[in-house]
Amino acid sequence: MSAMNTQGRPTRLDFDQETPDAITTSTGHRGLDLIEPLIFERGAPERCGVDVPDVPEVDSRLDGLERHDLALEGLSEPETVRHFTRLSRKNYAIDMGLFPLGSCTMKHTPRLNEQVARLPGFADIHPLQPVSTVPGAIELMEELAHWLKTLTGMPAVTLSPKAGAHGELCGMMAIRAALEARGNARTTVLVPESAHGTNPATAAFLGYKVASIPATEDGRVDVEALKAKLDEDVAAVMITNPNTCGLFERDIIEIADAVHAIGGFFYCDGANFNAIVGKVRPGDLGVDAMHINLHKTFSTPHGGGGPGSGPVVFSEALAPYVPRPFVRDGALVEAEGAEGTEDSFGRMCAFHGQMGMFTRALAYMKSHGSDGLRQVAEDAVLNANYILHQLKDDLSAPYGGPCMHEALFDERFLKGTGVSTLDFAKAMIDEGFHPMTMYFPLVVAGAMLVEPTETESRQSLDEFIEALRSLARAAKSGDVARFKGAPYLAPMQRLDETQAARKPVLSYQEPVPEAQAAE
Amino acid sequence: MSAMNTQGRPTRLDFDQETPDAITTSTGHRGLDLIEPLIFERGAPERCGVDVPDVPEVDSRLDGLERHDLALEGLSEPETVRHFTRLSRKNYAIDMGLFPLGSCTMKHTPRLNEQVARLPGFADIHPLQPVSTVPGAIELMEELAHWLKTLTGMPAVTLSPKAGAHGELCGMMAIRAALEARGNARTTVLVPESAHGTNPATAAFLGYKVASIPATEDGRVDVEALKAKLDEDVAAVMITNPNTCGLFERDIIEIADAVHAIGGFFYCDGANFNAIVGKVRPGDLGVDAMHINLHKTFSTPHGGGGPGSGPVVFSEALAPYVPRPFVRDGALVEAEGAEGTEDSFGRMCAFHGQMGMFTRALAYMKSHGSDGLRQVAEDAVLNANYILHQLKDDLSAPYGGPCMHEALFDERFLKGTGVSTLDFAKAMIDEGFHPMTMYFPLVVAGAMLVEPTETESRQSLDEFIEALRSLARAAKSGDVARFKGAPYLAPMQRLDETQAARKPVLSYQEPVPEAQAAE
Amino acid sequence: MRYLPLTDHDRRDMLSVLGAQNIDDLFCDVPREALLDAPVDLPPHASEMAVSRSMRALAGQNLAAGDAPFFCGAGAYRHHIPASVDHIIQRGEFLTAYTPYQPEIAQGTLQYLFEFQTQVARLTGMDVANASLYDGSTACLEAILMAGRVTKRSKAILSGGLHPHYRDVVRSMTRFTGEEIVCADPDPAVGAPGSDTADLMDRLDGDTSCVVVQYPNIFGHIEDFTQLASAAQSQGALLIVVMTEPVALGAIKAPGAMGADIVVGEGQGLSVGLQFGGPYLGLFASKQKYLRQMPGRLCGETVDAKGERGYVLTLSTREQHIRREKATSNICTNSGLCALAFTAHMALLGGAGLAKLAKLNHARAVQLAQRLEAVPGVELLSGPFFNEFTLRLPCKAGPVVEALARQGILAGVPGERLYADRTALHDLLILAVTETTTDEDFAALEAALKGAIQ
Amino acid sequence: MRYLPLTDHDRRDMLSVLGAQNIDDLFCDVPREALLDAPVDLPPHASEMAVSRSMRALAGQNLAAGDAPFFCGAGAYRHHIPASVDHIIQRGEFLTAYTPYQPEIAQGTLQYLFEFQTQVARLTGMDVANASLYDGSTACLEAILMAGRVTKRSKAILSGGLHPHYRDVVRSMTRFTGEEIVCADPDPAVGAPGSDTADLMDRLDGDTSCVVVQYPNIFGHIEDFTQLASAAQSQGALLIVVMTEPVALGAIKAPGAMGADIVVGEGQGLSVGLQFGGPYLGLFASKQKYLRQMPGRLCGETVDAKGERGYVLTLSTREQHIRREKATSNICTNSGLCALAFTAHMALLGGAGLAKLAKLNHARAVQLAQRLEAVPGVELLSGPFFNEFTLRLPCKAGPVVEALARQGILAGVPGERLYADRTALHDLLILAVTETTTDEDFAALEAALKGAIQ
Numbered sequence A, B: 001m002s003a004m005n006t007q008g009r010p011t012r013l014d015f016d017q018e019t020p021d022a023i024t025t026s027t028g029h030r031g032l033d034l035i036e037p038l039i040f041e042r043g044a045p046e047r048c049g050v051d052v053p054d055v056p057e058v059d060s061r062l063d064g065l066e067r068h069d070l071a072l073e074g075l076s077e078p079e080t081v082r083h084f085t086r087l088s089r090k091n092y093a094i095d096m097g098l099f100p101l102g103s104c105t106m107k108h109t110p111r112l113n114e115q116v117a118r119l120p121g122f123a124d125i126h127p128l129q130p131v132s133t134v135p136g137a138i139e140l141m142e143e144l145a146h147w148l149k150t151l152t153g154m155p156a157v158t159l160s161p162k163a164g165a166h167g168e169l170c171g172m173m174a175i176r177a178a179l180e181a182r183g184n185a186r187t188t189v190l191v192p193e194s195a196h197g198t199n200p201a202t203a204a205f206l207g208y209k210v211a212s213i214p215a216t217e218d219g220r221v222d223v224e225a226l227k228a229k230l231d232e233d234v235a236a237v238m239i240t241n242p243n244t245c246g247l248f249e250r251d252i253i254e255i256a257d258a259v260h261a262i263g264g265f266f267y268c269d270g271a272n273f274n275a276i277v278g279k280v281r282p283g284d285l286g287v288d289a290m291h292i293n294l295h296k297t298f299s300t301p302h303g304g305g306g307p308g309s310g311p312v313v314f315s316e317a318l319a320p321y322v323p324r325p326f327v328r329d330g331a332l333v334e335a336e337g338a339e340g341t342e343d344s345f346g347r348m349c350a351f352h353g354q355m356g357m358f359t360r361a362l363a364y365m366k367s368h369g370s371d372g373l374r375q376v377a378e379d380a381v382l383n384a385n386y387i388l389h390q391l392k393d394d395l396s397a398p399y400g401g402p403c404m405h406e407a408l409f410d411e412r413f414l415k416g417t418g419v420s421t422l423d424f425a426k427a428m429i430d431e432g433f434h435p436m437t438m439y440f441p442l443v444v445a446g447a448m449l450v451e452p453t454e455t456e457s458r459q460s461l462d463e464f465i466e467a468l469r470s471l472a473r474a475a476k477s478g479d480v481a482r483f484k485g486a487p488y489l490a491p492m493q494r495l496d497e498t499q500a501a502r503k504p505v506l507s508y509q510e511p512v513p514e515a516q517a518a519e
Numbered sequence C, D: 001m002r003y004l005p006l007t008d009h010d011r012r013d014m015l016s017v018l019g020a021q022n023i024d025d026l027f028c029d030v031p032r033e034a035l036l037d038a039p040v041d042l043p044p045h046a047s048e049m050a051v052s053r054s055m056r057a058l059a060g061q062n063l064a065a066g067d068a069p070f071f072c073g074a075g076a077y078r079h080h081i082p083a084s085v086d087h088i089i090q091r092g093e094f095l096t097a098y099t100p101y102q103p104e105i106a107q108g109t110l111q112y113l114f115e116f117q118t119q120v121a122r123l124t125g126m127d128v129a130n131a132s133l134y135d136g137s138t139a140c141l142e143a144i145l146m147a148g149r150v151t152k153r154s155k156a157i158l159s160g161g162l163h164p165h166y167r168d169v170v171r172s173m174t175r176f177t178g179e180e181i182v183c184a185d186p187d188p189a190v191g192a193p194g195s196d197t198a199d200l201m202d203r204l205d206g207d208t209s210c211v212v213v214q215y216p217n218i219f220g221h222i223e224d225f226t227q228l229a230s231a232a233q234s235q236g237a238l239l240i241v242v243m244t245e246p247v248a249l250g251a252i253k254a255p256g257a258m259g260a261d262i263v264v265g266e267g268q269g270l271s272v273g274l275q276f277g278g279p280y281l282g283l284f285a286s287k288q289k290y291l292r293q294m295p296g297r298l299c300g301e302t303v304d305a306k307g308e309r310g311y312v313l314t315l316s317t318r319e320q321h322i323r324r325e326k327a328t329s330n331i332c333t334n335s336g337l338c339a340l341a342f343t344a345h346m347a348l349l350g351g352a353g354l355a356k357l358a359k360l361n362h363a364r365a366v367q368l369a370q371r372l373e374a375v376p377g378v379e380l381l382s383g384p385f386f387n388e389f390t391l392r393l394p395c396k397a398g399p400v401v402e403a404l405a406r407q408g409i410l411a412g413v414p415g416e417r418l419y420a421d422r423t424a425l426h427d428l429l430i431l432a433v434t435e436t437t438t439d440e441d442f443a444a445l446e447a448a449l450k451g452a453i454q
């Protein structure tokens, strides 16, 4: 039987054997792997990819402030499209394959949402044009607020924070404002060891001392240790749930009650809401404030690092303190001193928040509906558990299952192999996968946090599992070279981060002509 | 001076030396070079990436014709986007680099045009909705017609042909209809040896005998040979101008006059109009009919092989014969027998032609304007001459310059090297370039036809020139292996075309289970 | 100018490398009198903003289907195209590639063409499909010419149910090819408008190369052609089935299952928007045995030098670039990108999705038909149909459609638009219903129609 | 459901691999009473078509800027964004990537960030720029906090010309940080509205960490801050210059050339559309010597193991994911994709294009200012300005703007919208003009304004 008739998936195990050892090219390009210089190396200051209409003659009102020193290279449109197309091809992305970055919820970006956000009625309206001319925008914000409140079971929400970390600031400021209103801002915020860096950074921003709470053997907050630290100085606890080990905090209600008992607040980091959306309402767990990363749970694009959007839901106790602007009864309340803003802690950003993300997130929610969002959580959890189960013997998992939406592994299976978590992750690149989150959470040595999300198919998971098993076997069998220099097959090999930091080059400088430089 | 400070373009000449010889992966993926199975291997018949609304209960009117045997694998949206993203990454395209395919005018596809074509007022109108509801569409067609007539200096145009070859049919049918109206359709069409295959195929379609005209030493139609064949049996000559050697037919007016003198017509293949747009009007050369590939000269996307659009301009003599529909004085004339269609040879396709391409082409024309279109021709010709000049010593050029928009080389420089035109072209792939058109036109042995177009920058041309010089040197220095197996660095190595044709597999078949197959 | 990378400095510099004084030195082969010394009389270049504004102004004058209750079909159908399809066809690597002549760097295009061929073959129930033609009407013409090559006969018999534009194309384009085209008259028979199977069988004879029927036909009627296929084949003729609504294939029997020899069609409904009629997507499928007479490109599976599976254009000895005047067709550029849209949409739907979509189309059409046949004075001609049906109005349909258009309703295609010369058909109105049609659309149409025919 | 690849069959099968009875076995750690046993009270899932329809209905209720004579600015500017920019940011490899933590497979993102930093540094005339912050207002806050770290002082003095939202943000967000914020009052002085350099110099003292001015300021006024910079620096304080209109940098002196220590701004005008206020793009540039106190991500050049040039995120010891409570800021996700849009647009413009665009903006604004100052009762307050200026109307501007909006004209931002509590500013109208504003827009505004103030 010939290979042709089965039409099975080709195996490329013998790839390099038939390729001459070292094909070099004069251009530096390698087939479709094309190198691309910087704009400043390719362009010219007088080249232009925009036809700016002619400028009418007028008497300048610039009053001597004219600029004469602007030198920036430009490109024609064909060059620009090519430049960025070539650059884009050096990236890995969800559109290319499984992107199991734990804590990041790298799910599919629905293309409908991109279309919807570009409707002129959303994309081409000014934040300060008369509110009477944008009733659809106001309604959209109210509708989004309604979905978020209903899904979280919380009575209030603010939409303006620009990302998760901004949402944390928002929630914690409301907490501090509420405490000050009571007459005592208190001094300390309790944060589990496993917390994301933004949590302690946020608490510190507000002038709070950060006290760390250890984790138990099974990867949860140590309730006893926490209770021991609870006193009248504690303003709040910040807990991520499901936590950054991918586990649900079983004692969450007990924790909330204990915090409330000493007059403190419970801030929940909602970065992992994807695991429980439609299944559990944080409001039912005693949460006082929680941000929601629309760019995680609600699929707005990650965009290579933003923009995001971080609405925050609030309990009754904190509702009076929410920042301006907000929509109430169909009206946009934005001005300092406006009715109903007496206790508001103020404003977090100019204008009204990430409208372009609201449109996308609402389209996503409406697409899934209440049934579909529940299914999202279930499939995300199922996919993670499937990975945990299939890999726990080949890799090593610090905690027993079931997990929530992410599967956590540690470095124990690499012990004695000479391969580190980093090496292992880099070898995944050669296999066609983005590495998982590494060395986070800090509570586990050499952590590997795998979050597949619900938008991966069974086949995709199986392929990933097979690849990791095979890498684990390779590591254990002593094939260290495969890992140490990895990735070998990516557009670049490992980059020298030390050199980058030692003498930072943060912008392009014209090359010094050789002759001069030699002097 | 360290390499860092110059920030010059990296050279990757030593690439493979530091890479372990044969990295193999268990997945078959290689970094960002990801393999992708067929839809039918990845999907499942019940999987679906579309939420079809629920179906109301009704009494079927299908009358027993219900279908029960439909089995087609489906994919969810995330899998679909990933499938096609991965596939796309195995393609070369203008957006990635110079695409010097002679005779194809692979110029930049402006992104404005893609936006404009998607306006609902163009994209979402039905060809048979009342004409009174689409005045903007009719006006657009008239405006496009006006531009085409003005640029060509011809009094009539028809827009409906679907591509260049369809336009050839259109023009030749009008010629035949005109001849029949005179009482004698005649028997023969003269076509130069260098013509594109569509020319003889078109003439044959209409029942004409094709008589070939030889080329002169300098790559043009042999006027004497042509005149020798001109008699009362000759219906038309079909000449490409600039011709497929990239040369302007110097004697074109003389040829036109001679053809007219025997009562024949001059069909001009306008595929190469890009070289002369805004500089020369075919109407001034005696042309009777000429198609224009909007997907060449007027930048509508090539789309991996279409769709195109091939409007045809006509002389007064042929104008009465143009096919329906057409726009006249703001009215759409489409019905058989409608006023003004008495001599029309009929209809070439359903509806009104490639409206989606008309919008793009008109946006392109308006963007360039009369001055810019002229500049297009000048830059296209300048770029081609620059390549011809810079490479004629390292490669070999059959004809002296200047050329028009494409530079023709032949295989003489490869003589004795063991490297063929095909090998040379395939080695260009490794260097990051798409090959030029090969073995066409047929009048030159081992032809290499290079058409850079005007949307390439000087830098891009220089890089291309350097790459070809270096390949020519390599061929001459006896480095045959570099060519024979090329490309080495593309997603695939050379494909076995003989096997494909011998026992054609033209659609996916479920693999036969091994056991069964072995029987 | 934004699309031109050369600066004036580049131009001067390059000219001097060439030893040319000015650009016209390079145009020296152009007869002096024909070389223009100034731009032609057209507007000068314009900014993106200005062009966009003027194009928007034109677009704004048209009543978009999405802004109106909409019931037009007759060969072009308004279906919802998923957003991801449009995203995919805008990938630069697809949009700005050429015909995949260099398979090593065109596997993206080639693999989807192979997938497209597979989908079309399975949908139509045929053995093989090509990589697309221009549109349904030109595919119909090519099928008739192919039947001529296969049977070495030249008489084609066209059903009266065939789209009149298609018929018009066939008759026009065969004027000089020597084919004889016999056209049956469209008969608006109640219960089977446009149906003429018996008549076609009568006309079959030993000179017949093919019989061409449409399914559903121009009036929306569907019927089984199994008998006709046998009758044709027993005379040595081929049965060509034309389809203009690909979604129908999710609900109704495949032409291949009825014995069709060639199936051609318009794939627009599953690939691209209405676009005022083009670009569309010609589908072409046939029995394996006629493969070598097929027109257009074919993509086939093979292996590369490493033994890996890959795809190439194949059997090109049928094509003009190899065979020149002996080619099966002069087609070169086809509808690649529309085929991609089709393939992606079909991948999203899958068999189950297409079946459900087709059921929905049918059910909605039945609902509207029932509603309108209850309108006094209106007669429903259609018996079995898929998503399109024909009404007879108590008056000429053209003015009714115009009147409704003035009210912002696009009520369907009147007989007059398709059959200008046959007044007997001018009281007919052909309406299509798809998943995009709402209950409000139904209500608006019903009310307006009642008003207009009184 | 279209975004969920698992079929019911897959789910059952995977659960059985896990040895689970049902999905809730996996949710066993959730307190029983908190686990919902049914979907919450929200609508069920919907087709793409239905969602698209409902979102279009909402969008349709808003008056888009492109459909009206439009003169709003005040921190958000309507410029023409080239079509290719939107194409580029929709490339899946950019759109669906994460923060480039794995540089080997993120060079696409990293290289454009490096290009972005270079462009921002050159435009502002500063040494270094970061890889973006959320928006101009939060960048302004971060700049003040950074000045506190650099100077180890905590008093920031804000000009009255600073955007009131920015001031509001700074005051709100420093409520608990220990910074003292001193705000000058906006003074609508004729010839220099919002200008208060002399006053700011008076207020400078040895406790001052920074002086914050806006350029052009909220009223459109521009002035030279060179003296202010020296005055601040001689007191050991930093000068922070805030910009909300990046296009201005094509025409007016760079803040760096005036001696600014930190320049922050809103990059929206050159990157993304108005979008009702977000997402926008925070620009942040500073002198080299303050580098280690900068907030946000930085992309730096380095080499890979083969010695090839490449880019990585660097100096991350300033950031929360490394330094946690000791970080310079808590920012994590920033505005990557907007930075890409900015970079692509700047690449298209180049220095020459930006300069011409800025000149055009200025010239058009001057034309409108001249036209409107001729309207009886209207007073032009602005002296030097770029593309935005302030009028004093003979009445409250809010109702005038409302009245014009009812006529379909978006006439600018009235004082009341920005300064609800300062009635003295309520007769002010701030108008911006860009290359998108036409002569017809001018005429419509002038006529309507005349009508409204009578």
Ligand SMILES: Cc1ncc(COP(=O)(O)O)c(C=O)c1O
Pocket: A103, A104, A163, A164, A165, A166, A196, A198, A240, A244, A269, A271, A272, A293, A308, A309, A310, D331, D332, D333
């Ligand atoms: C657990 C957790 N908290 C907070 C954040 C910060 O969210 P953002 O990046 O949207 O600011 C992240 C983001 O990675 C996170 O994973």
Ligand SMILES: Cc1ncc(COP(=O)(O)O)c(C=O)c1O
Pocket: B103, B104, B163, B164, B165, B166, B196, B198, B240, B244, B269, B271, B272, B293, B308, B309, B310, C331, C332, C333
């Ligand atoms: C010279 C010439 N004539 C005709 C054609 C056919 O045009 P089309 O592919 O648009 O049918 C081509 C296309 O490659 C060509 O190069």
